[in-house]
Amino acid sequence: MLKNPSTKYQAFPAFNLPNRQWPSRTLTQAPIWCSSDLRDGNQSLIEPMNAQQKMRFFKMLVAMGFKEIEVAFPSASQTDFDFVRELITGQHIPDDVTIQVLTQAREDLIARTFESLRGAKRAIVHVYNATAPHFRRIVFNHTPEQTMALAVQAATWLKDYAAQQPATHWRFEYSPEVFSQTEFRFARDICNAVLDVWQPTPNAKPIINLPATIEGSTPNVYADQIEWMSSQLKYRNNVVLSVHPHNDRGTAVAAAELAQMAGADRVEGCLFGNGERTGNVDIITLALNLYTQGIDPQLDIGHIDEIARVVTECNQLPIHPRHPYVGELVHTAFSGSHQDAIKKGMAVQNPNGIWEVPYLPIDPQDIGRSYDAVIRVNSQSGKGGMSYLLEREYGVTLPRRWQMALAKQVQAVSDETGKEVSAQAIWQVFQARYVEPQGPWQYAHHTDQRLAEGMHEVCLVFTNGQQAVGQGNGVLDAAVQAVAALSGQTIQITHYQECSLRRGSDAPALALIEIQGHQGKTVAGAGIDTDIVIASIRALLQASHQLLNEQPPLPA
Numbered sequence: 001m002l003k004n005p006s007t008k009y010q011a012f013p014a015f016n017l018p019n020r021q022w023p024s025r026t027l028t029q030a031p032i033w034c035s036s037d038l039r040d041g042n043q044s045l046i047e048p049m050n051a052q053q054k055m056r057f058f059k060m061l062v063a064m065g066f067k068e069i070e071v072a073f074p075s076a077s078q079t080d081f082d083f084v085r086e087l088i089t090g091q092h093i094p095d096d097v098t099i100q101v102l103t104q105a106r107e108d109l110i111a112r113t114f115e116s117l118r119g120a121k122r123a124i125v126h127v128y129n130a131t132a133p134h135f136r137r138i139v140f141n142h143t144p145e146q147t148m149a150l151a152v153q154a155a156t157w158l159k160d161y162a163a164q165q166p167a168t169h170w171r172f173e174y175s176p177e178v179f180s181q182t183e184f185r186f187a188r189d190i191c192n193a194v195l196d197v198w199q200p201t202p203n204a205k206p207i208i209n210l211p212a213t214i215e216g217s218t219p220n221v222y223a224d225q226i227e228w229m230s231s232q233l234k235y236r237n238n239v240v241l242s243v244h245p246h247n248d249r250g251t252a253v254a255a256a257e258l259a260q261m262a263g264a265d266r267v268e269g270c271l272f273g274n275g276e277r278t279g280n281v282d283i284i285t286l287a288l289n290l291y292t293q294g295i296d297p298q299l300d301i302g303h304i305d306e307i308a309r310v311v312t313e314c315n316q317l318p319i320h321p322r323h324p325y326v327g328e329l330v331h332t333a334f335s336g337s338h339q340d341a342i343k344k345g346m347a348v349q350n351p352n353g354i355w356e357v358p359y360l361p362i363d364p365q366d367i368g369r370s371y372d373a374v375i376r377v378n379s380q381s382g383k384g385g386m387s388y389l390l391e392r393e394y395g396v397t398l399p400r401r402w403q404m405a406l407a408k409q410v411q412a413v414s415d416e417t418g419k420e421v422s423a424q425a426i427w428q429v430f431q432a433r434y435v436e437p438q439g440p441w442q443y444a445h446h447t448d449q450r451l452a453e454g455m456h457e458v459c460l461v462f463t464n465g466q467q468a469v470g471q472g473n474g475v476l477d478a479a480v481q482a483v484a485a486l487s488g489q490t491i492q493i494t495h496y497q498e499c500s501l502r503r504g505s506d507a508p509a510l511a512l513i514e515i516q517g518h519q520g521k522t523v524a525g526a527g528i529d530t531d532i533v534i535a536s537i538r539a540l541l542q543a544s545h546q547l548l549n550e551q552p553p554l555p556a
């Protein structure tokens, strides 16, 4: 039993913003993305990335189309410092990409940071100090004035150190760390004081980054805070307003989306939501959320599994199978009614039309996945899923009655094992039930004699030496008469269907036959052979066995 929380935790105060605009806005374009994987993501790893891993990750981010990449905290470690040097001296930074680095508001660290950036064509130096009251009190033992003075001092250091390296095109970024838990007027004042130092121009717009360092409220409150700050920042037209949500409450994606509706121009985050504690906001989810609204996310995510492979190998952390868009199971339906709807949706989906396959918010092929995993069968599945797999893997489209009968048998298998049933296992159940001979008349060979125009006499020879002769107006009709004579029943074909099997090098033919015996009982059989006539005779014989064996009829 949890303890009463009311004496230990406080509700996040509501934000009074009566004329808030963001709720009636929608997202219409991608923000400026900044990947913080190599800094915020990296600092949260059990084992931070080594130089090779960072370089591999960096190159992937560039290939994906990121134009701003926070690559390091250069004053933190020699590895990070050397990595920045290698990026610059090794000329690994394309002309349209700007690297960003983070530093605390301490002069020694700032000096080292600028040292790491020597020779860079462009760079963003990102400085932060915590501004929330409990951080001021607990971590810094600072008055608000001292916190403000530290930020202004840091802004001045950045400006001065940048002036000593004029060949680089500098941009500055300031984060009031723990912004979302800072008194909002104080947050505004400290950001504006920093901007006063930097004197923004259109040519080098500073970035004001407003982090939810620890996510503490519902996303609407964060959106209110961002909308209010956007309206209160000085030099707003020459300032890039950035957000940096963490995911402590599990709503970082929502917070980032609402914040953009509230006026944020830029989003910092990490791929698949890596980052401190529960992570930074997941840029892939944000981007694909835009994509599925018909908006170009301005990132190349057309090969999501390859991206996931690089990220998991570099971070040495797995991705949850239910993770939006990328998880192993997120495009898979096991349950019968979902499978039925997906199967119907896939069948009618216009390749050039609006995507409307039920239960699939995105076409898996758009992110480089196949349809293989879309439907998987277990005890929760129905005829739709089972027949989808047979169709996809073997090219066999069963009539509805067969689907219903086979589904029962497949479900019996999955109930018994408690496991998933593969397409191959379904095919085996199908063969055992409809194809494999279950009686004495196993086909050996046959002869076909033309008696007159359209009239055939067929002699069926079985492996046990028995023979049956019949006449009819085609080979199959004659075979039916032969089997009828043999079994002493009138037999009538009520359904016939043939197809080429997809699996197997010689593409054998499959014949499906339904016959009606005396008292109107309808049974089914299937036959496989490279010759469609023989496949049909085998199917007929197998159906006749079902008639004799008192097998249950097909459902009506």
Ligand SMILES: CC(=O)SCCNC(=O)CCNC(=O)[C@H](O)C(C)(C)COP(=O)(O)OP(=O)(O)OC[C@H]1O[C@@H](n2cnc3c(N)ncnc32)[C@H](O)[C@@H]1OP(=O)(O)O
Pocket: 040, 043, 073, 075, 076, 077, 103, 104, 105, 106, 109, 128, 129, 130, 139, 140, 177, 213, 276
């Ligand atoms: C929310 C975020 O993600 S912020 C980024 C966090 N990332 C990291 O910290 C990773 C890299 N950091 C490091 O490797 C180290 O912290 C270093 C190398 C930068 C500094 O190490 P140290 O000098 O040993 O300082 P350490 O971090 O242990 O101590 C924090 C000190 O810096 C102060 N400090 C913390 N943040 C800041 C800041 N943004 N600006 C100025 N001072 C700060 C603290 O008040 C404390 O001061 P005190 O020693 O007077 O009590």
Ligand SMILES: CC(C)C(=O)C(=O)O
Pocket: 040, 102, 128, 175, 177, 178, 209, 211, 212, 213, 214, 244, 246
């Ligand atoms: C340094 C800042 C931007 C940060 O990572 C945070 O507040 O989460």
Ligand SMILES: [Mg+2]
Pocket: 040, 211, 213, 244, 246, 276, 280
């Ligand atoms: Mg962070």
